[in-house]
Structure formats: C-alpha cells, structure tokens
Amino acid sequence: MKKEKNTIKRREFLRKLAEGASAAGLLWLLPEGIAYGVFVSEHAGENAEHYYGMGIYVDRCIGCGKCVNACKNENNVPREPFFFRTWVERYVIFEDGEVKVDSPAGGAEGFPPLDSEKTNKPVIKSFFVPKLCNHCDNPPCVQVCPVGATFKSPEGVVLVDADYCIGCRYCIQACPYGARYLNPQTKTADKCTFCYHRLARGFLPACVEICPTRARVFADLKKRSNPLQRLMRLAEVHTLKPDLNTEPKVYYANLDGEVR
Amino acid sequence: MPDQVKRLSVIFILVISALVIVRYLLIPPTFGKLGHYRARALEDAKALPVKYAGREACLECHDDVGDALGKSYHRGLSCEVCHGPGAKHVKSEGDVELVVPGKRKDCLRCHQFLSSRPTGFPQVDPLQHNPVKPCITCHDPHEPGPPRAPADCSGCHTTIAKIKGVSRHVSLKCETCHTTKAQHKLDPRKFRASIPAEREFCGKCHAKKAKGSSDIPQVDIRLHGGRYLCWECHNPHNPQGE
Numbered sequence: 001m002k003k004e005k006n007t008i009k010r011r012e013f014l015r016k017l018a019e020g021a022s023a024a025g026l027l028w029l030l031p032e033g034i035a036y037g038v039f040v041s042e043h044a045g046e047n048a049e050h051y052y053g054m055g056i057y058v059d060r061c062i063g064c065g066k067c068v069n070a071c072k073n074e075n076n077v078p079r080e081p082f083f084f085r086t087w088v089e090r091y092v093i094f095e096d097g098e099v100k101v102d103s104p105a106g107g108a109e110g111f112p113p114l115d116s117e118k119t120n121k122p123v124i125k126s127f128f129v130p131k132l133c134n135h136c137d138n139p140p141c142v143q144v145c146p147v148g149a150t151f152k153s154p155e156g157v158v159l160v161d162a163d164y165c166i167g168c169r170y171c172i173q174a175c176p177y178g179a180r181y182l183n184p185q186t187k188t189a190d191k192c193t194f195c196y197h198r199l200a201r202g203f204l205p206a207c208v209e210i211c212p213t214r215a216r217v218f219a220d221l222k223k224r225s226n227p228l229q230r231l232m233r234l235a236e237v238h239t240l241k242p243d244l245n246t247e248p249k250v251y252y253a254n255l256d257g258e259v260r
Numbered sequence: 261m262p263d264q265v266k267r268l269s270v271i272f273i274l275v276i277s278a279l280v281i282v283r284y285l286l287i288p289p290t291f292g293k294l295g296h297y298r299a300r301a302l303e304d305a306k307a308l309p310v311k312y313a314g315r316e317a318c319l320e321c322h323d324d325v326g327d328a329l330g331k332s333y334h335r336g337l338s339c340e341v342c343h344g345p346g347a348k349h350v351k352s353e354g355d356v357e358l359v360v361p362g363k364r365k366d367c368l369r370c371h372q373f374l375s376s377r378p379t380g381f382p383q384v385d386p387l388q389h390n391p392v393k394p395c396i397t398c399h400d401p402h403e404p405g406p407p408r409a410p411a412d413c414s415g416c417h418t419t420i421a422k423i424k425g426v427s428r429h430v431s432l433k434c435e436t437c438h439t440t441k442a443q444h445k446l447d448p449r450k451f452r453a454s455i456p457a458e459r460e461f462c463g464k465c466h467a468k469k470a471k472g473s474s475d476i477p478q479v480d481i482r483l484h485g486g487r488y489l490c491w492e493c494h495n496p497h498n499p500q501g502e
Contacts, residue, residue, distance in 0.1 A: 061378075065369075070340075092376070113375075114376065197307065197310060204314075209340070213336065214336060
C-alpha cells in the first residue's frame with residue numbers, strides 16, 4: 001500500500017520533471033529575438049542609411065503593363081497569369097454606382113478596350129491603378145511567420161528569406177493587399193522586394209525604371225529632397241486600407257475613393 | 261550517489277546535448293543579428309543578378325539614338341521598355357541580340373485608344389489610323405511625332421475632312437471657319453487653330469439678308485434656335501444632320 005503510493009509519486013515527479021525540462025528546452029530552442037523581435041514593432045529605419053518608399057501618380061498611368069512585364073523579367077516571377085509581384089488594375093465606375101475592377105493577366109499584356117464600349121452602359125470614369133507590396137511599416141505578414149523567414153530589412157523593405165521559408169502560406173493569408181504568392185518553382189512565399197538587388201547597386205526598381213509616363217516614383221525617405229516631395233505637396237496622398245494600421249509605404253496621388 | 265540519480269543525470273545530459281545539437285542545426289548562423297531573421301538573407305537578396313541595365317548604360321554605345329530620343333516625345337521612355345532587358349546585351353557588348361519591336365501591336369500597347377487612359381495622352385484608333393501599315397513606316401520610334409507637315413488639314417483631321425466632304429458644307433474650306441497659323445501643322449498643340457465663338461459667325465452666310473449665293477438657306481438668327489450656339493444643334497462639319 002505504502003509502496004504503491006510512493007511509486008505513483010515518483011512517476012508523477014519524473015513526468016513533471018520531463019515536461020518542465022522539455023518546455024524549457026523548447027523555449028530555448030527558439031531563436032533569440034523572439035522575445036523582442038516579433039511583437040514589438042521595430043523602428044528599423046531609425047539608424048539605417050536609407051528608408052525606401054514609392055509614390056504612384058494614378059492619373060499618369062496608361063495601363064500599358066510594361067511594369068508588370070519588367071518585374072517578371074527582373075525577378076524571375078513565373079509567367080503564368082496569376083503570379084505577380086506587381087500588377088495593374090483597371091477601375092470602371094458606372095453611372096449607376098457599380099464599380100468594376102479587372103486585371104487580365106495582371107495587365108502584363110496591356111488591356112483590351114472596355115466591354116462597356118460595346119454595351120454602352122454609361123461610364124462616369126475609368127482609370128488604372130498599379131499595385132504592389134506596400135512594404136508596410138507595420139507588416140502583418142511578418143508577424144505571422146512562424147520561423148522568421150520574412151522580415152523588414154533595415155531599409156524598411158519587407159523581404160522573404162527563400163532559403164529559410166517553409167512554404168506554410170500564413171503570410172500569404174495575412175497580407176491584406178494580396179501582394180504575396182507561393183512561387184511554384186521554389187515552393188516558398190514570394191513578393192515584391194522593391195528590387196532590393198537593384199537598389200544595392202544604385203539602380204531604381206525595374207518597374208520604376210521602365211514606366212514610360214513616370215507614374216511610379218521611387219524615393220529614399222531619408223533624403224530631404226526626394227521625388228515624393230512633390231507628390232505630397234501637390235496632391236492629396238492616399239495609402240490603401242489605412243484603417244488597418246499597417247502603415248503602407250506606397251503612396252498614391254489622385255486616387256479615387258473607390259479604390260481599395 | 262544513489263543509482264537512480266546517476267541514471268537520471270545521464271539521461272539529462274543526453275537530452276540536453278541532443279537539444280544543443282538540434283538547436284545548432286535548426287537555427288541558421290547570423291539569425292537574430294539584426295532582428296528576428298537571418299542577417300545573411302540581406303546579402304543573398306542583394307546578390308541577385310540585375311537584368312535591366314538602365315538607359316545610361318545604353319548611351320555609352322548608342323549615344324546617337326540617345327540624343328534623338330532625348331529630344332523627342334519619347335524622351336521619358338527607357339530604352340528597355342521597348343527593347344527588353346538589356347544587361348546581357350551590355351555585358352556582351354552587343355553580341356546578345358535584343359528585341360527590335362517593329363509591329364503595330366508593340367506601339368499600340370501604349371497608344372491604342374482606351375477610355376481608361378488619362379486624357380491628353382496621345383492615342384489612336386487602330387482601325388482608323390492608317391490601318392495595316394506598321395507604325396514605324398511613318399513614325400521613327402526614337403523620334404516620334406508627325407513625320408512631316410501634311411499639306412492639307414485632312415492629313416491629320418482625316419475624319420472631319422471626310423465627313424465634311426460629303427456634307428452640305430463641302431464647298432467651304434476649313435480656313436473659312438478656322439484661322440490657323442502655319443505652325444499649327446508642325447506643332448498643333450502649341451499653335452492652336454481658332455474655333456468660331458458666337459452664333460453671329462454662322463450668320464455671315466445664314467442670316468436673313470446675308471450677302472452671298474441665294475442657294476444658302478437663311479434663318480432669322482435672332483430667333484432661330486433660341487440662345488443656343490448654332491453648333492449645339494448643327495454639326496458644323498455636317499450641318500444637315502447625321
């Protein structure tokens with residue numbers, strides 16, 4: 001009787017010990033940084049040399065889609081018409097209040113004439129909106145990554161570490177702008193990098209380099225005189241889904257309220 | 261030391277060293293150096309190859325094209341927007357050939373009329389604008405613009421001239437109603453043609469008792485059509501109606 005009691009106690013003790021040890025071990029297994037890195041917003045820009053952002057003049061975009069193409073070429077984005085790092089949407093606002101958005105192949109091959117040019121449903125206005133990763137200052141995708149494979153670089157650019165990504169797609173779900181996709185070749189999440197490799201060599205991102213109407217401008221926000229100055233001075237500036245508090249760093253000028 | 265403690269400590273040591281090894285294997289070096297990520301990933305990202313060389317690189321060997329382009333309506337265009345990514349071409353000093361986009365669809369990508377495009381951007385209706393012929397037979401892609409000043413207004417205002425040609429106003433020259441400087445034909449946006457401003461203008465021929473041929477139908481311009489401008493009801497280029 002006594003003996004039995006003792007055994008139970010010892011077993012329990014051993015089990016508890018093992019549990020405690022493995023929990024501690026698991027915690028310690030996590031890489032350092034977890035305690036401060038993920039949940040506290042980092043202000044990486046404070047001591048970086050550069051901090052990047054992009055401006056888009058919606059009223060200059062002609063919807064040629066050359067930026068989509070250039071991006072795919074520059075970054076080996078699969079040619080299939082549903083993988084994009086940047087894409088162009090066409091908004092059509094009809095007299096009866098209906099809003100239609102289309103983006104055939106992301107605009108990579110340009111746009112066909114509007115259907116309504118045949119159906120004659122009266123259109124109030126129509127315009128093109130280039131989209132891409134907003135490189136949020138407060139990126140929800142980074143917060144959900146279980147392994148720390150996506151992160152905000154010191155320059156404020158949100159990057160994916162393809163060597164470390166496990167392809168779980170959490171970040172793809174978490175992005176409110178649909179800016180990420182799973183690359184079928186590498187089986188990892190992929191997205192716009194502001195052409196980080198080009199920036200490092202002093203080039204502009206490929207989409208900015210190629211835009212024929214300067215609808216896209218690129219800026220180092222650390223420089224007092226940068227091409228975003230004029231955009232901010234002359235136009236009412238919008239970001240997408242500002243209510244989500246993601247603090248995007250892609251700024252739109254002359255954006256219609258219907259765009260989200 | 262009791263036996264079980266010995267055994268236990270052996271197990272503990274084994275477990276701990278296993279954890280150390282697993283941790284070492286799982287966490288990549290440089291992780292956590294800059295933040296909750298592999299610092300080395302920044303270097304990896306920077307090392308990717310560049311495909312678009314930029315316009316400056318092209319000018320080193322093609323400065324003639326660059327000069328022409330720089331003064332033209334296409335001055336804002338990057339060479340590679342038409343010729344495709346050129347880094348390999350630059351590196352091989354011209355051996356790797358580039359795309360030379362000579363088809364109509366290459367230009368129409370930007371210039372086809374689309375109502376969503378910003379107003380003022382030069383666009384053409386491919387069915388109306390010199391169909392079939394490749395654009396570059398008339399326009400130099402590096403120096404686009406009207407190829408030469410057409411002698412007649414109809415060279416540019418084709419549709420209007422065609423409509424007027426079969427209307428009751430066929431006998432009127434464009435200049436009767438529009439005064440144009442000669443430069444309008446070279447730089448139409450800077451030197452604008454005039455457009456009649458008030459109804460009395462049409463009255464010169466159509467008012468009661470106006471001089472001119474008796475064939476010209478006449479109306480009382482004080483009353484006819486109320487206070488509207490004549491061309492709010494009559495198309496001046498096709499006055500009898502569509």
